[in-house]
Amino acid sequence: MTSETDFIAALRAIATDPSARGLIDDAAVLEIGGKSLILTHDMIVEGVHFLSRDAPEDVAWKLVAVNLSDLAAKGAAPVGLLLGYSLGGESDWDQGFARGLGRAVAALSAPLLGGDTVAAPAGAPRFLGLTAIGEATGPVPSRTGARAGDTLWVSGTVGDAGVGLRMAVGELSAAPELLQRFRRPEPRLALGQRLAPLVSAMMDVSDGLLIDSARMAEASGLGLEVELAAVPLSDALVASVGDGQRTRVDASIAGDDYELLFAAPAEASTAIEETAAALSIPLTPVGRFEAGAGLRIIWNGAPLPLPSRLGYEHGA
Amino acid sequence: MTSETDFIAALRAIATDPSARGLIDDAAVLEIGGKSLILTHDMIVEGVHFLSRDAPEDVAWKLVAVNLSDLAAKGAAPVGLLLGYSLGGESDWDQGFARGLGRAVAALSAPLLGGDTVAAPAGAPRFLGLTAIGEATGPVPSRTGARAGDTLWVSGTVGDAGVGLRMAVGELSAAPELLQRFRRPEPRLALGQRLAPLVSAMMDVSDGLLIDSARMAEASGLGLEVELAAVPLSDALVASVGDGQRTRVDASIAGDDYELLFAAPAEASTAIEETAAALSIPLTPVGRFEAGAGLRIIWNGAPLPLPSRLGYEHGA
Numbered sequence: 001m002t003s004e005t006d007f008i009a010a011l012r013a014i015a016t017d018p019s020a021r022g023l024i025d026d027a028a029v030l031e032i033g034g035k036s037l038i039l040t041h042d043m044i045v046e047g048v049h050f051l052s053r054d055a056p057e058d059v060a061w062k063l064v065a066v067n068l069s070d071l072a073a074k075g076a077a078p079v080g081l082l083l084g085y086s087l088g089g090e091s092d093w094d095q096g097f098a099r100g101l102g103r104a105v106a107a108l109s110a111p112l113l114g115g116d117t118v119a120a121p122a123g124a125p126r127f128l129g130l131t132a133i134g135e136a137t138g139p140v141p142s143r144t145g146a147r148a149g150d151t152l153w154v155s156g157t158v159g160d161a162g163v164g165l166r167m168a169v170g171e172l173s174a175a176p177e178l179l180q181r182f183r184r185p186e187p188r189l190a191l192g193q194r195l196a197p198l199v200s201a202m203m204d205v206s207d208g209l210l211i212d213s214a215r216m217a218e219a220s221g222l223g224l225e226v227e228l229a230a231v232p233l234s235d236a237l238v239a240s241v242g243d244g245q246r247t248r249v250d251a252s253i254a255g256d257d258y259e260l261l262f263a264a265p266a267e268a269s270t271a272i273e274e275t276a277a278a279l280s281i282p283l284t285p286v287g288r289f290e291a292g293a294g295l296r297i298i299w300n301g302a303p304l305p306l307p308s309r310l311g312y313e314h315g316a
Numbered sequence: 317m318t319s320e321t322d323f324i325a326a327l328r329a330i331a332t333d334p335s336a337r338g339l340i341d342d343a344a345v346l347e348i349g350g351k352s353l354i355l356t357h358d359m360i361v362e363g364v365h366f367l368s369r370d371a372p373e374d375v376a377w378k379l380v381a382v383n384l385s386d387l388a389a390k391g392a393a394p395v396g397l398l399l400g401y402s403l404g405g406e407s408d409w410d411q412g413f414a415r416g417l418g419r420a421v422a423a424l425s426a427p428l429l430g431g432d433t434v435a436a437p438a439g440a441p442r443f444l445g446l447t448a449i450g451e452a453t454g455p456v457p458s459r460t461g462a463r464a465g466d467t468l469w470v471s472g473t474v475g476d477a478g479v480g481l482r483m484a485v486g487e488l489s490a491a492p493e494l495l496q497r498f499r500r501p502e503p504r505l506a507l508g509q510r511l512a513p514l515v516s517a518m519m520d521v522s523d524g525l526l527i528d529s530a531r532m533a534e535a536s537g538l539g540l541e542v543e544l545a546a547v548p549l550s551d552a553l554v555a556s557v558g559d560g561q562r563t564r565v566d567a568s569i570a571g572d573d574y575e576l577l578f579a580a581p582a583e584a585s586t587a588i589e590e591t592a593a594a595l596s597i598p599l600t601p602v603g604r605f606e607a608g609a610g611l612r613i614i615w616n617g618a619p620l621p622l623p624s625r626l627g628y629e630h631g632a
Contacts, residue, residue: 003407008433010414011399017427019396028429030396032451033349039429041398041447047437080335080346082357083327084400084445091319098326111333113344113355116445117324121363125436127443129400131357135348 024219025142026070026203027134036136040070043084046125051168056093058183059128060100067132068108068187069204069258075141075196076134077189081105083115084129089122108187137193141202146220146263150200152287153272155188155260157234158209162254163241174240185258192260194275202262208311209252212261213287214295220263223292228252228299232284245299252297255312263289340535341458342386342519343450352452356386359400362441367484372409374499375444376416383448384424384503385520385574391457391512392450393505397421399431400445405438424503453509457518462536462579466516468603469588471504471576473550474525478570479557490556501574508576510591518578524627525568528577529603530611536579539608544568544615548600561615568613571628579605 008023015023019030027040044050044066050059064081071078083101087094105112110132120126146152164182166172188204195202201220205212209231217224228248241247264272269285276283297304324339331339335346343356360366360382366375380397387394399417403410421428426448436442462468480498482488504520511518517536521528525547533540544564557563580588585601592599613620 003405003410004403004433004435006407007401007403007410007414010411010418011428011431011433014414014418014421015428015430017396017429020427020429023430025430028396028398030429030449032353032395033351035349037348037353039396039398039447039449041400041431041445043400043402043432043434043443043445045402045434045436045440045443048435079348080333080344080355082344082355082447084357084359085323086359086361086443087320087323089319091322094319094323095326098323098330102326102330105330111336112327112331113333113336113346114331114339114341114357115327116358117320117327118359118361119320119364120361120443121441124361124443125440127359127361127402127436127440127445129357129359129432129443129445131355131398131447133346133355 021142024144027074029140036140038071038074038076038134038136040067041129041131042067043127043129045127056096057100060097061104061184063128063130064104064108064110065185065187065258066206067130068110068189071132071134072188072192073202073204073260074134074136075138075192076136077193078110078132078134080113080133081110082113082131085115085117086120086127087117088120088126138197141196141199143201143203143216144219145201146216146222146289147200148222148289148291150263150265150289151285152213152224152289153262153264153283154205154209154232154286155191155281155283157232158205158257158259159237159251159254160234161185161256162251163237165256175236177236178240182256185256187258188260191279191281194279195260195262198268198271199262199264202260205257205259205261207255210295211311214310216261216263217289217295222289223294224287224289225296225298226287228297228304230284230286232282249307253307253309253311337458340460343390345456352456354387354390354392354450354452356383357445357447358383359443359445361443372412373416376413377420377500379444379446380420380424380426381501381503381574382522383446384426384505387448387450388504388508389518389520389576390450390452391454391508392452393509394426394448394450396429396449397426398429398447401431401433402436402443403433404436404442454513457512457515459517459519459532460535461517462532462538462605463516464538464605464607466579466581466605467601468529468540468605469578469580469599470521470525470548470602471507471597471599473548474521474573474575475567475570476550476553477501477572478567479553481572491552493552494556498572501572503574504576507595507597510595511576511578514584514587515578515580518576521573521575521577523571526611527627530626532577532579533605533611538605539610540603540605541612541614542603544613546600546602548598565623569623569625569627
């Protein structure tokens with residue numbers, strides 16, 4: 001990863017505009033005409049982020065959902081998408097992708113505004129890029145704003161998409177909603193807009209609860225303690241793989257959940273619980289930020305050794 | 317090209333938002349907070365749009381320049397860039413690219429705000445995407461607005477980059493400024509902003525004067541007559557490859573010039589000539605729009621048969 005780290009360091013030295021937020025956040029924030037525009041760009045690559053045998057409809061959905069999840073974490077409503085698409089020479093795949101894209105932009109209210117289509121050299125993997133533009137509906141949280149004493153919260157349940165991935169590759173047979181969770185993640189757009197005014201920091205869980213919350217703590221210059229027993233698991237996950245320390249660690253280092261992860265002071269708890277009730281989305285306190293540095297995982301009142309990896313690390 | 321045409325038709329059916337302009341234009345126009353934001357995304361692919369042996373500094377420059385050229389054609393000033401970058405596993409190349417990107421964003425006043433870096437599978441060609449966001453400084457021209465009787469104008473000189481490409485592949489030895497023109501195109505940002513209030517339609521010349529002006533005529537529902545003798549050639553080009561019908565056709569079907577092409581009524585001519593003088597950029601009338609359809613090329617007072625291709629056709 002050294003050459004990637006060096007490259008990103010070189011980009012950081014270029015991205016000196018305050019709107020870039022030092023490239024630490026998942027999105028840029030551009031103030032224009034009295035509005036805050038949120039800008040994000042994510043790429044997915046065949047053989048890295050999706051498999052050749054994945055249905056093109058699912059790939060299109062996921063490309064839209066992962067970008068909108070970055071907007072959700074900023075409390076933004078989508079205003080437009082630009083697609084970068086490499087034609088792979090298989091017309092059926094392209095048409096399936098277009099169908100899936102049409103469904104995603106309609107279901108998620110994110111209008112397609114433009115983009116570019118290029119012919120890829122024969123045999124090249126598909127490269128798909130999407131730029132999402134959103135408009136903030138209130139204050140714009142970053143991942144750097146957590147304060148000592150804040151509670152760490154997570155929305156919904158984690159680990160479902162991780163089990164879904166194991167189902168997709170044929171490693172496991174489990175409840176179909178877990179596979180669906182992997183293939184068709186739902187960005188938490190309405191929730192993000194409600195939470196933005198209440199939180200001190202927010203980001204989405206794309207690479208895993210542990211790695212993403214450790215990133216939030218580090219970006220905020222704090223330490224963090226996560227209570228493994230508090231990590232919210234779905235009934236379908238527990239029914240499929242049971243419960244216990246191992247399941248909870250696996251769920252906390254699995255990626256692709258696209259839940260919201262946020263830090264908030266104690267006085268926001270009532271408003272957060274009201275938001276959970278209003279939207280019927282569980283919001284669960286799972287940890288606490290503290291002065292210092294580093295991540296600690298607590299199980300049965302005592303710290304657990306950290307797992308050898310905290311989640312996915314596949315780019316910036 | 318059928319599968320590409322089908323795919324783009326499917327995208328057009330999805331992109332129903334008025335900001336998308338039917339995907340006919342090179343950029344989307346988003347009205348927000350009383351401002352007009354211009355959004356464009358272009359990809360370049362190794363082996364298609366650039367060669368493996370091209371200097372990464374030049375590739376970075378070109379990626380920025382081609383996107384900013386789309387902003388120029390809308391009379392917009394750049395406000396930000398998002399980069400989609402695939403790491404090719406060669407650290408020197410990545411560092412050269414970052415250096416070139418740093419120089420381009422500084423020279424062209426387009427701040428890098430964010431993006432995504434992905435690891436590409438081994439052996440995959442490099443895919444580079446850039447989203448450029450601009451703010452219109454006045455009315456926003458499209459390529460659909462030309463009217464019968466309008467003059468077709470082009471900025472600068474055309475064909476230089478085409479000769480530069482032949483130099484780059486070792487086909488020809490000629491003046492070094494022509495190679496530079498191919499490797500380091502200069503988007504006409506200041507000119508575009510001055511011209512936007514004066515024109516009825518504007519676009520950039522990326523694929524060739526003839527193909528791009530035919531596209532403008534078609535999008536505007538008009539026919540077009542181009543006077544080959546009027547097409548502006550640089551002294552360096554004439555010194556390298558001579559002048560005459562063949563040279564002028566070659567220059568008119570060569571791509572990568574990134575000049576501005578625009579339609580304007582006769583009453584705008586004085587203001588256009590003043591703009592040319594103020595910026596020291598030649599602006600040359602090269603044709604006339606007329607009722608009807610189709611492109612005619614005039615040479616020595618008579619129509620020439622159209623060349624078998626009018627320019628590059630490499631995507632949408």
